[in-house]
Amino acid sequence: MPTVTLPSVLHEAEEKMKKALASMEREFATVRGGRASPMMIEGVMVEYYGTPTPLKQLATITTPEPRLLLIQPWDRSVIGAIDKAILQAGLGVTPQQDGKVVRLPIPQLTQERRAELDKLIRKMAEDGRVSVRTVRRDANEALKQLKVEKTISEDDAFKAQERIQHMTDDSIHRVDALLKAKEQELQVV
Numbered sequence: 001m002p003t004v005t006l007p008s009v010l011h012e013a014e015e016k017m018k019k020a021l022a023s024m025e026r027e028f029a030t031v032r033g034g035r036a037s038p039m040m041i042e043g044v045m046v047e048y049y050g051t052p053t054p055l056k057q058l059a060t061i062t063t064p065e066p067r068l069l070l071i072q073p074w075d076r077s078v079i080g081a082i083d084k085a086i087l088q089a090g091l092g093v094t095p096q097q098d099g100k101v102v103r104l105p106i107p108q109l110t111q112e113r114r115a116e117l118d119k120l121i122r123k124m125a126e127d128g129r130v131s132v133r134t135v136r137r138d139a140n141e142a143l144k145q146l147k148v149e150k151t152i153s154e155d156d157a158f159k160a161q162e163r164i165q166h167m168t169d170d171s172i173h174r175v176d177a178l179l180k181a182k183e184q185e186l187q188v189v
Helices: 006-029 076-088 111-148 154-187
Strands: 045-048 051-054 059-065 068-073 102-105
Touching: 006 111, 006 154, 045 076, 068 076, 076 102, 111 154
Parallel strands: none
Antiparallel strands: 045 051, 059 068, 068 102
16 A cells, blocks of 8 residues: 655645646536537447447537537448437437438527526536536545644644635536536527
8 A cells, every 4th residue: 555645735725726627627528508519419329230329430520500500420331320329418409410410400498498508517516516516525534644644743634624625616616617608608599
């Protein structure tokens, strides 16, 4: 087992907070706002020769217009499978294909759907905050253990806790900023 040191505790806490924020950003990207985004279909898996394959590995995905996704597969024989996978993904959009490309027209959001999505992103943001706070708690526990083992002084432990709290506050401010940006994106008509 690696030796736990003050710098390793601080570094690990910082890295875990960054990962929590990155995870939340990826989740936010999957929420369809008023605009088309290739991230909406990032998690779609297509049955390709008997193997579930990520859609982005089978095709070029572009947004030629704000409300349209264009999926151009490299192998045209997979168009039917792409169409089927998008329908099964439950994205709320119906693919249109012409044998060469698949078009995903993104309908405007209803006020009811906006409210549902708003609740969803608020829950995602709260989950992000909880992840950051969990990292803080774990780091503070590690600091207490180092203090009990007399590996660090009382002053060093206090300074490290302040630094961890500062990282936590910064991360939570970032979560709030991401939430606000996503809320504004959902209100775009």
